[in-house]
Amino acid sequence: xxxxxxxxxxxxxxxxxxxxxxxxxxxxxxxxxxxxxxxxxxxxxxxxxxxxxxxxxxxxxxxxxxxxxxxxxxxxxxxxxxxxxxxxxxxxxxxxxxxxxxxxxxxxxxxxxxxxxxxxxxxxxxxxxxxxxxxxxxxxxxxxxxxxxxxxxxxxxxxxxxxxxxxxxxxxxxxxxxxxxxxxxxxxxxxxxxxxxxxxxxxxxxxxxxxxxxxxxxxxxxxxxxxxxxxxxxxxxxxxxxxxxxxxxxxxxxxxxxxxxxxxxxxxxxxxxxxxxxxxxxxxxxxxxxxxxxxxxxxxxxxxxxxxxxxxxxxxxxxxxxxxxxxxxxxxxxxxxxxxxxxxxxxxxxxxxxxxxxxxxxxxxxxxxxxxxxxxxxxxxxxxxxxxxxxxxxxxxxxxxxxxxxxxxxxxxxxxxxxxxxxxxxxxxxxxxxxxxxxxxxxxxxxxxxxxxxxxxxxxxxxxxxxxx
Amino acid sequence: xxxxxxxxxxxxxxxxxxxxxxxxxxxxxxxxxxxxxxxxxxxxxxxxxxxxxxxxxxxxxxxxxxxxxxxxxxxxxxxxxxxxxxxxxxxxxxxxxxxxxxxxxxxxxxxxxxxxxxxxxxxxxxxxxxxxxxxxxxxxxxxxxxxxxxxxxxxxxxxxxxxxxxxxxxxxxxxxxxxxxxxxxxxxxxxxxxxxxxxxxxxxxxxxxxxxxxxxxxxxxxxxxxxxxxxxxxxxxxxxxxxxxxxxxxxxxxxxxxxxxxxxx
Numbered sequence: 152x153x154x155x156x157x158x159x160x161x162x163x164x165x166x167x168x169x170x171x172x173x174x175x176x177x178x179x180x181x182x183x184x185x186x187x188x189x190x191x192x193x194x195x196x197x198x199x200x201x202x203x204x205x206x207x208x209x210x211x212x213x214x215x216x217x218x219x220x221x222x223x224x225x226x227x228x229x230x231x232x233x234x235x236x237x238x239x240x241x242x243x244x245x246x247x248x249x250x251x252x253x254x255x256x257x258x259x260x261x262x263x264x265x266x267x268x269x270x271x272x273x274x275x276x277x278x279x280x281x282x283x284x285x286x287x288x289x290x291x292x293x294x295x296x297x298x299x300x301x302x303x304x305x306x307x308x309x310x311x312x313x314x315x316x317x318x319x320x321x322x323x324x325x326x327x328x329x330x331x332x333x334x335x336x337x338x339x340x341x342x343x344x345x346x347x348x349x350x351x352x353x354x355x356x357x358x359x360x361x362x363x364x365x366x367x368x369x370x371x372x373x374x375x376x377x378x379x380x381x382x383x384x385x386x387x388x389x390x391x392x393x394x395x396x397x398x399x400x401x402x403x404x405x406x407x408x409x410x411x412x413x414x415x416x417x418x419x420x421x422x423x424x425x426x427x428x429x430x431x432x433x434x435x436x437x438x439x440x441x442x443x444x445x446x447x448x449x450x451x452x453x454x455x456x457x458x459x460x461x462x463x464x465x466x467x468x469x470x471x472x473x474x475x476x477x478x479x480x481x482x483x484x485x486x487x488x489x490x491x492x493x494x495x496x497x498x499x500x501x502x503x504x505x506x507x508x509x510x511x512x513x514x515x516x517x518x519x520x521x522x523x524x525x526x527x528x529x530x531x532x533x534x535x536x537x538x539x540x541x542x543x544x545x546x547x548x549x550x551x552x553x554x555x556x557x558x559x560x561x562x563x564x565x566x567x568x569x570x571x572x573x574x575x576x577x578x579x580x581x582x583x584x585x586x587x588x589x590x591x592x593x594x595x596x597x598x599x600x601x602x603x604x605x606x607x608x609x610x611x612x613x614x615x616x617x618x619x620x
Numbered sequence: 621x622x623x624x625x626x627x628x629x630x631x632x633x634x635x636x637x638x639x640x641x642x643x644x645x646x647x648x649x650x651x652x653x654x655x656x657x658x659x660x661x662x663x664x665x666x667x668x669x670x671x672x673x674x675x676x677x678x679x680x681x682x683x684x685x686x687x688x689x690x691x692x693x694x695x696x697x698x699x700x701x702x703x704x705x706x707x708x709x710x711x712x713x714x715x716x717x718x719x720x721x722x723x724x725x726x727x728x729x730x731x732x733x734x735x736x737x738x739x740x741x742x743x744x745x746x747x748x749x750x751x752x753x754x755x756x757x758x759x760x761x762x763x764x765x766x767x768x769x770x771x772x773x774x775x776x777x778x779x780x781x782x783x784x785x786x787x788x789x790x791x792x793x794x795x796x797x798x799x800x801x802x803x804x805x806x807x808x809x810x811x812x813x814x815x816x817x818x819x820x821x822x823x824x825x826x827x828x829x830x831x832x833x834x835x836x837x838x839x840x841x842x843x844x845x846x847x848x849x850x851x852x853x854x855x856x857x858x859x860x861x862x863x864x865x866x867x868x869x870x871x872x873x874x875x876x877x878x879x880x881x882x883x884x885x
Binding site: 266267271272276399401403430 | 639641642643667668670672673674678680682684711712714715717718767853859860861
């Protein structure tokens, strides 16, 4: 079978696409030794800045540098505007879905989503039932993962409404490119993204009914794989970075311990999963949370961003319904496509999946980070058989999708430049308005032929440009 | 039946506690089966009541002053309608289909449930399941701990009311029937004693029905309900955390007096 891929830089006839012409010209003119030297410089600078992440499933629990590729991923502005509208539309519908689910449940009564699929879902939080949130926003910060099929059309691979990460790489990659190759930014109009921390702070502040609420970033601590990002965002926004032990609850109000005594906290940008937020309400073994936080939250005395219980909307078993949500709540046609999805919980779809495993990608509905998934075309017969047994044991825990081609982008590899598969995660901020900084995080699968872009699975990142065309 | 209840829980700590916070579910609310005529908590400082995610009345007691003793008192007067068996509710019962760490149904529990009930999902099937579980798990205080799961207690063949309830919830949910944990008080008419107790409720057709595995009772005549939840952790009367304090001693005292109810005579 010959697979064809959409390449971001080169058209099928080998011509450089218009929005890459300036870059291609520059690349051809720049001596390879200079490029190699700049790449070494980038590695060094990233190491110094401490931009690393912890690899789960690695015996040593080692911190590792996420490889940075100096060839940018570029998107023409006209194309970006469609993607942007699509992401905003999607996140609006998902927020409306969450508000509906925790109140009237119109979408269930309309027969669009089966009640059991949401209400019996582990991610559905009774704690949110009937609770009114300021502006009705549940997912203040959302990441929408996009890929492009062989014809170049964008597909949403998944939504991230819990604690989407990666925005620090988006910002640092841009800083690095501007530092290493300032001439590229002088030669063409590349949309700036450095206002993201301001937008984030504005979004967080607007999530509270108070005029000037005090905001903190709550991190699980420095052993978390994304700790760098938590510290980075707190610093960029100019707010405190706290751990659970730095906060306490008195009379349903949240306070931060400071050297000047307790200071009230109004908005918590929490990078901690629901289950760990309050050991008195959820996982009792959590040492990371704040006892009493849920009671304070339910009294309306503190905002959590994102809200508790958003996981029920980005669960992979709910994903197939998002396009219907857009039609139901917004009365609009979805701008971005969903990948066709088989739900193994349905017996007839399960048998189709089991019969076609070598062609499919199978994912755990609760999984994330590229763990616990099967990429059929890249798997051995033994791997497929082992995975089939896992699906049969717990069919409801799996969904399957066709293997998308995933577009490619030229990337520096050991012996020169070669195409590698990429995805895109724009970050959508929902507050007074819904906004997206141009571009997002581009992740690249560095292994030849690999379709898994997660940093935990050997993925790297690229600067993402939106270029005026 | 009208009951006068007085429940006192006293904690003594070996060292000073620097700060503590407790979630208290010690206040019953009105339902089809019970009417709360008066109720009051005696706490070291005044605390507002709120509803928790399951609709239980919750008090959050936070103490930042050092203390080495803590006394939590609850007392009141409640009417129980002994004839009523079912409790109706508007909220969907579907969230009570999910398992928790304490109520996870392992192979043994699933097999036990399906052998007992086969294809039947009615009240009599669940009563038989309740009785069979009681036979299978002896009531033996000290045989389990507060964080023992249903599967562990079932494998050990013994437990207390909390374990009986968890095992029943695991079985019933594995049959696809929503079920929840109830914490409350049980009145023993022989000894005029009342004790903190736990039992289960399962959703059959359109209402919640009680199943007290420990006492093999499917009619909650002598049960006063305090709180419900997915498991013990959601519904337990006191759940707290403290900084400092060292070893803890706890004494609970429950007194109950049945009062003649003029209206029911």
